[in-house]
Amino acid sequence: xTERLAFYAAVLILVTxxxxxxxxxxxxxxxxxxxxxxxxxxxxxxTIARRHRDAINRGRESFxxxxxxxxxxxxxxxxFWMLPRSVDGSVQNPLYEFAKFVTLPFAGAxxxxxxxxxxxxxxxxxxxxxxxxxxxxxxxxxTSPSRLCNSxxxxxxxxxxxxxxxxxxxxxxxxxxxxxxxxxxxxxxxSATPIGSGGRE
Amino acid sequence: MHQTVLxxxxxxxxxxxxxxxxxxxxxxxxxxxxxxxKLGALRFVLxxxxxxxxxxxxxxxxxxWPRAVAAGADVVSVKVTGSQWSxxxxxxxxxxxxxxxxxxxxxDVSHGFAVYDAGDQLLVQSxxxxxxxxxxxxxxxxxxxxxxxCMEYCGVAHHDMTDEILVVAQ
Amino acid sequence: xAQANAPGTxxxxxxxxxxxxxxxxxxxxxxxxxxxxxxxxxRMAQGALIQIxxxxxxxxxxxxxxxxxxxxxxxxxxxxxxxxxxxVSLAGWVFWIHLGLFVxxxxxxxxxxxxxxxAGAWTFLFPLPAISGGVWDVGAAATYLIGVILVxxxxxxYLVEVGRAVIERYGxxxxxxxxxxxxxxxQDDVPPPTVIAAAAIVVFNGISTVVGAAVLIxxxxxxxxxxxxxxxxxxxxxxxxxxxxxINASIYMAVIAVYEIVPxxxxxxxxxxxxxVASWNAVVFLVMAVYTHHLFQDGVMPAWALVxxxxxxxxxxxxxxxxxxxxxxxxxxxxxxxWDLASALLVTGIFGWSIGAVPAIIDGMISVNNIMHNTQWVxxxxxxxxxxxxxxxxxxxxxWLTRTGVHASLSGWNARGFTIYLLGxxxxxxxxxxxxxxxxxxxxxxxxPEWHLQxxxxxxxxLAAILGVGIIVLPITKRLVLSMRG
Numbered sequence: 001x002t003e004r005l006a007f008y009a010a011v012l013i014l015v016t017x018x019x020x021x022x023x024x025x026x027x028x029x030x031x032x033x034x035x036x037x038x039x040x041x042x043x044x045x046x047t048i049a050r051r052h053r054d055a056i057n058r059g060r061e062s063f064x065x066x067x068x069x070x071x072x073x074x075x076x077x078x079x080f081w082m083l084p085r086s087v088d089g090s091v092q093n094p095l096y097e098f099a100k101f102v103t104l105p106f107a108g109a110x111x112x113x114x115x116x117x118x119x120x121x122x123x124x125x126x127x128x129x130x131x132x133x134x135x136x137x138x139x140x141x142x143t144s145p146s147r148l149c150n151s152x153x154x155x156x157x158x159x160x161x162x163x164x165x166x167x168x169x170x171x172x173x174x175x176x177x178x179x180x181x182x183x184x185x186x187x188x189x190x191s192a193t194p195i196g197s198g199g200r201e
Numbered sequence: 202m203h204q205t206v207l208x209x210x211x212x213x214x215x216x217x218x219x220x221x222x223x224x225x226x227x228x229x230x231x232x233x234x235x236x237x238x239k240l241g242a243l244r245f246v247l248x249x250x251x252x253x254x255x256x257x258x259x260x261x262x263x264x265x266w267p268r269a270v271a272a273g274a275d276v277v278s279v280k281v282t283g284s285q286w287s288x289x290x291x292x293x294x295x296x297x298x299x300x301x302x303x304x305x306x307x308x309d310v311s312h313g314f315a316v317y318d319a320g321d322q323l324l325v326q327s328x329x330x331x332x333x334x335x336x337x338x339x340x341x342x343x344x345x346x347x348x349x350x351c352m353e354y355c356g357v358a359h360h361d362m363t364d365e366i367l368v369v370a371q
Numbered sequence: 372x373a374q375a376n377a378p379g380t381x382x383x384x385x386x387x388x389x390x391x392x393x394x395x396x397x398x399x400x401x402x403x404x405x406x407x408x409x410x411x412x413x414r415m416a417q418g419a420l421i422q423i424x425x426x427x428x429x430x431x432x433x434x435x436x437x438x439x440x441x442x443x444x445x446x447x448x449x450x451x452x453x454x455x456x457x458x459v460s461l462a463g464w465v466f467w468i469h470l471g472l473f474v475x476x477x478x479x480x481x482x483x484x485x486x487x488x489x490a491g492a493w494t495f496l497f498p499l500p501a502i503s504g505g506v507w508d509v510g511a512a513a514t515y516l517i518g519v520i521l522v523x524x525x526x527x528x529y530l531v532e533v534g535r536a537v538i539e540r541y542g543x544x545x546x547x548x549x550x551x552x553x554x555x556x557x558q559d560d561v562p563p564p565t566v567i568a569a570a571a572i573v574v575f576n577g578i579s580t581v582v583g584a585a586v587l588i589x590x591x592x593x594x595x596x597x598x599x600x601x602x603x604x605x606x607x608x609x610x611x612x613x614x615x616x617x618i619n620a621s622i623y624m625a626v627i628a629v630y631e632i633v634p635x636x637x638x639x640x641x642x643x644x645x646x647x648v649a650s651w652n653a654v655v656f657l658v659m660a661v662y663t664h665h666l667f668q669d670g671v672m673p674a675w676a677l678v679x680x681x682x683x684x685x686x687x688x689x690x691x692x693x694x695x696x697x698x699x700x701x702x703x704x705x706x707x708x709x710w711d712l713a714s715a716l717l718v719t720g721i722f723g724w725s726i727g728a729v730p731a732i733i734d735g736m737i738s739v740n741n742i743m744h745n746t747q748w749v750x751x752x753x754x755x756x757x758x759x760x761x762x763x764x765x766x767x768x769x770x771w772l773t774r775t776g777v778h779a780s781l782s783g784w785n786a787r788g789f790t791i792y793l794l795g796x797x798x799x800x801x802x803x804x805x806x807x808x809x810x811x812x813x814x815x816x817x818x819x820p821e822w823h824l825q826x827x828x829x830x831x832x833x834l835a836a837i838l839g840v841g842i843i844v845l846p847i848t849k850r851l852v853l854s855m856r857g
Contacts, residue, residue, distance in 0.1 A: 120539075121465065124531035128581050136592075137583040145598040172581070176574070179534065182543035203742060207808035210733050211801075214726045217692075221722050224700035230707025232646055240701050244646065248693050255685045258736075260628035266736040268670060285504040310499045311603065313668065313745055315812075321821065323742045324703060328668045331498060331603040335670040352668075352745040354492045356504045357426045360815040 003051055010047035013040060018101055027091055030152040031160050035167075038104060039083060045108025055114055070114030071122075077107035080136075084148040091151045127175045134168035137161075203322055229320045270286035271338035283312035283329040286358035288349055293368045295341060302338045305329045312362065313352025319345050326352055337366075341368040373532045386456035387463030388488025390855060391470050396769045397851050400844045402442040403762065407840065409435040411833040417818045422585030425816035426506065429490035432814060436493030437480055440618050441522055443757060445473050446765040447624030448529055451572065453772075454565045454631045459536040465528060472525030479518030480695065492814070494614060495587075496520070497606035501594050505624075509594050516591045521585065524740035527580050534573040537566060544570050548655075549648035556645070558765075564630040564641045566622065571651045576620040584611030604671060615662040622724060622756060623654070625764035627830050628701065629717050632771050636714050637706035641698070650690035667740040677737060684735025688728045696725045712785045712843065713774060716767030719793060725760025727752055730804055739845040745814070748807025750766040759793070766843055773850035783841055791838025 016022055017040050026037040049056065057064070064070045080086055081100065089096035116124075140148070141161030147154050274339070277299050280291040284307065297302055305314045307329040315326035316339065324347075327337035351362035386392060409431045416423045423431075453468055483489040489511040500512035534544075541547040541562060547570035551557035562570070586609040589601055630641045663680030666672045699721050708714060730752035734743050745750070763794045781789065806825045811818065818826055 101492065119527070120535045121462070121532055123534060125528060126525055126530065128577065129584075132581045132584040132588070135582075136588045139585075139589050139601065140592070140599065143601065145600050172578075175580070179544040179574075181545075182538055203808045203810065206474055206733060206739050206743065207804060210730045210804065213421050213729045213733075217696075217726045217729060218722070220700065221718075221725070224704055225718070226707050228703045230705065231551065240697075244693060244697055247697065249767070251689050251693060255682070255689075259682050259685065262736050262738050263681065266674070267741060268667070268674075268677070270670065285502070308505075309502045311496055311607070321810055323746065323818070326668055326741065326744060327670060327765075328666075329627075330607070330669060330671070333669075333671045334606060335668075337670060350812055354429075354496075354499075354814040356499065356502075357490055357506050357816075359429075360425065360735065360817050 006047050007051040010044040014044040014048070014105065017041065017044075018046040030087075030125060030149060030156040031092075031163060033087065033152075034160060037162060038100075041101065042108035042111070045105030046110075046112040048105070049109030049112040053116075056113060064114055064117065066119060067117035067122075068111035071118060074107040074114070076110040077103045083169030088149050088151050128172075131168050131175065134149035134164050134171070138165035231293070267336065270336045271302050271340075273300075275299060276338070277301045279303050281329070282315055283307040283309075283314065283351065283355070284363070285309050285356050286351070286362040288314070288351075288362065288364040290349070290366060291363060294364070294369055296371050297341050297344045297368050300338055300340045302336055303327065305335045305337070306333075307331055310355050311353050312355050313350075315350045315352045316366070317348040317350055318343075319347070321348075323350075328353060344368050344370045377401050381773070387461050388466035389450070389779070390462075390662070391463070391466045392453050393772070393851050393855050395445055395470055397848065397855075399442050399449075399765060400448040400848055400851075402438055402477075402767070404837065404841065404844070406435050406442070407833070407837045408436040409438070411830060411837060414826055414830040414833050415818065416828050418823050419818070419820075420827060420830060423816075426488070428816035429492075430484050430488065430850070433490050433492050434481065434484050437519070438477075439476065440493060440614070440621070441473070441480075441630055443621035443625075443761050443765075444526065444617060444732045445470075446768075447761065448577045449623040450765065450768050451533070451565075451569055451624040452529075453768075454627050455533060455536070455569050457631075458563055459540040460567050462532060463754050465532040469525040469529040470820075472521050472528070473637025475793050476521035476525065477519040479521060483514035483518060487514055489515045490609065491515070494532075494610060495590060496587060496610060497586075497601055497603055498593065498765065500590060501597060513591060516587050520587050520591075523580055523584055523587065526576070527584070529843050530573050530577045530580065533578070537570050537573065537638050538780055540662050541566065541570075544574065548574075548652055549643065550652075552643070553645055553648045553652065561643050564643055564647065565627050566755075567629050567643065567648060567651050568630070571655045572620055572623055575616055578659065579613045579616035579620070582609050586610055586613065592623055604669065607666065607669070611665040612659070612662045615665065615679045617751075618757075619658050622761045622764070623658075625720065625761050625768070626695065626724075626770070627770040628764050629695075629721060632713065632717060632768070633702060634697065636708045639702055639706065646694060647698070650694040654687075654690050654832055657683055657690070661687050664735045664740070667737050668744050679738070681735055681737050685732050688732050691728055692725060695847045696721055709809065710781045711770075711774075712781060712789060713767050713771035714768060715781050715789055716763045716843075719789075720760050720762075720764035723763055723796070724756040724761075727755030727757075727760060727800075730755070742810070743807055745812060746807040747803045747811045747813050749813055751800050751803030751805075751807050754803060758800065762840070766840070766847070769847045769851070773847050773854065775850070785846075788839050788842025790839070791835050792843060795832050795837075795839050799805070799836050802829040802832060 017026065017037055023037070026032045081104065086100075090100045091097070118126075138161045141157050141164065144157065148157060169183065210369040226330065238257055240297065277292070277295060279295065279301060281303050282289040283305070303325075306326050314329055314337075316324045318324055325337055325339040327335045329335065344358060347366050347368060349364040349366060351359055356363065396485055412421070412423065413428060413431055413435065415421045416428055448469065449466075451462065455461065480590070487510060488507040489500070490507060491503065491512060495516060498515065501509070503512070537547045538544070541560075545551075546560075547562050547566055549562055549567050552561050586606060590606070593601055634640045660679060661683040663672065663676045664684045665680075665682065667677055699718070703718070730748065733739055734748055734752060802825055806822070806829070809825065811825065812820050
């Protein structure tokens with residue numbers, strides 16, 4: 001039920017953020033552009049695709065073994081839209097803008113299809129890397145001697161940097177905290193444990 | 202101070218070593234019972250003792266604040282600037298018996314400003330950090346030449362980054 | 372106890388990536404001896420026994436620092452991997468990736484130092500890598516940082532796999548850290564000491580790796596875009612947080628060998644008590660909060676951070692001395708322990724760590740640090756718990772790993788090597804402490820004539836330590852090579 005609700009909410013949000021007034025409103029500020037509009041596009045793509053995950057995946061498993069293809073696609077798209085040039089482009093060039101509204105939801109969708117297939121090791125590394133790189137991004141935004149995006153003011157860039165730092169620490173705490181909350185215990189006791197391995201009396 | 206620190210450390214290290222030697226000298230099989238002795242109570246006493254000792258030492262060693270910076274009308278202020286690989290000291294003659302505050306800066310990388318007495322004992326030191334001014338105070342009790350050394354590795358001529366100041370009687 | 376099939380073979384049950392663990396131990400022996408030779412060279416140069424150019428001295432110093440820190444971390448991670456695999460399911464290929472990244476990183480680091488001329492010390496303290504006074508170029512510094520990043524990525528992959536496997540078995544980190552026992556006294560499915568230690572290490576070393584990666588990437592960007600500056604105080608905090616936690620983790624990982632091997636000798640399992648759990652949970656916090664004791668000489672640091680540094684330096688000694696050391700000694704008491712090379716080295720490891728804590732805690736007092744910071748007191752204290760602590764634990768593990776079926780006692784060349792190593796290591800570290808009390812600065816290529824005698828005595832002890840380690844590792848190396856061929 002909640003998944004269906006989320007699906008319709010996502011469609012609604014996607015239409016709303018794509019509509020001209022909301023689109024222009026969110027693009028007025030660098031902070032809302034990067035931290036509201038873009039994540040919203042990704043999240044909508046994710047939510048919409050998640051509902052039909054099984055149907056989409058059926059018969060196409062060989063395209064996305066271990067989620068590698070989908071993850072690579074998403075990472076390439078994210079990297080592109082992380083470039084200040086691309087952000088400027090989306091404000092100044094309608095073609096860029098159109099590309100953004102298409103690729104980001106697709107990246108979100110491909111992430112939704114790939115995430116459950118990713119090995120836990122990859123997920124852990126991605127999470128650690130995300131926190132680390134957000135700290136670096138925050139530093140870049142706050143210390144850059146010049147404006148990185150010509151369409152936006154220096155103040156906004158500073159603010160964005162500070163918010164990203166807070167988000168990085170928050171995400172770090174969230175990821176760290178979640179390690180302490182899992183409940184699924186797959187008991188897979190190893191056999192042949194020699195002396196000194198039990199440690200209990 | 203220097204010798205006290207060394208002496209205290211060596212005595213405590215020997216105490217730890219003695220505890221090891223005592224236990225190891227009794228590591229041979231005893232009379233039947235191989236069980237480790239029940240020493241939970243001793244461990245608890247040690248733990249509480251360590252906490253009490255720690256609290257006492259912490260309070261005793263932090264009051265007065267060991268990095269207090271002297272301020273006031275009679276304080277001699279000296280500006281020190283480190284650069285690879287030399288010091289620039291704006292006042293190299295310092296009166297004896299007056300509190301001196303060194304204001305330490307750097308033009309390039311981190312350096313460590315340290316004052317050594319004639320007997321090559323380190324008296325006072327502070328880091329020099331890019332973008333900051335570190336302050337440290339000291340009152341010289343004897344007149345004479347004092348050497349300035351760099352204490353923070355700052356590149357391949359780090360050890361040559363030395364200078365001198367003169368403390369004079371008024 | 373698992374018995375050997377024949378002399379010369381290894382009787383331990385194999386672990387995933389058993390070959391990689393053995394290869395790591397071989398690599399450890401090689402790197403250790405090379406870096407000890409670098410150390411001896413530096414001490415001899417300081418004592419004017421040989422003449423080397425300061426530029427070469429500082430390259431050797433940089434290599435010695437990063438080489439020792441790196442190999443301590445790598446060998447510690449191999450020990451933890453080996454024993455953790457007894458309790459949880461680890462994927463062997465992950466350790467191979469970890470080792471592979473380490474080797475590639477080491478090649479980059481060695482290239483940056485000995486080809487590129489990088490000599491900015493292993494701590495890459497901002498902005499020294501970028502501002503060398505014209506001695507090394509940006510490319511050399513960048514290669515060095517990339518090398519360290521590669522090693523760091525290897526550790527991240529390793530830690531994530533350890534964390535994954537621990538969660539797979541224990542559900543979450545709260546269970547793996549023994550919280551049910553600690554907080555509500557639940558006795559069912561209490562994790563063994565190794566799992567509790569591994570979970571704690573994943574938490575603090577994982578966080579330090581993330582922070583380290585960030586400051587390394589930032590330093591790298593700064594090399595090529597100097598206008599992107601970094602606050603030097605923030606950089607120093609990040610670097611020392613990362614460095615302090617990383618090197619401490621190398622000891623905490625190696626101590627697992629004591630939890631797992633000593634019970635084979637004493638016939639008594641290492642008990643997970645509430646105080647054991649409490650101390651490891653305290654260590655998670657202490658090891659991360661203590662790094663500010665590296666910044667006592669930075670007056671611009673907030674006073675509360677420095678007070679915290681002093682108090683936590685002291686507090687860090689309590690879990691070590693009151694729990695680990697105390698437990699080991701009670702287990703050994705009347706145990707009838709059989710002394711061979713492995714057991715002697717493992718006990719030495721805890722011994723070196725314990726006595727090293729004394730000068731460490733004393734230098735962790737601000738009033739002492741004012742006169743001891745960056746003198747040879749600092750290498751004095753850390754050589755106690757690295758040369759006589761971490762290295763002893765690692766060599767003890769290697770000796771146990773390559774033990775033969777014959778119940779050898781500590782005699783012959785083993786005993787001689789062990790004694791020479793122990794005396795050499797002790798003397799070497801104590802000379803450093805004496806030199807520290809004589810206010811001799813650390814990291815100086817050339818020394819004043821009045822310091823030469825101490826340097827020469829130090830060199831003599833260094834030579835003895837190398838000789839001792841050499842004698843100890845010779846048969847171990849031979850058996851490691853043999854077992855890997857077979």
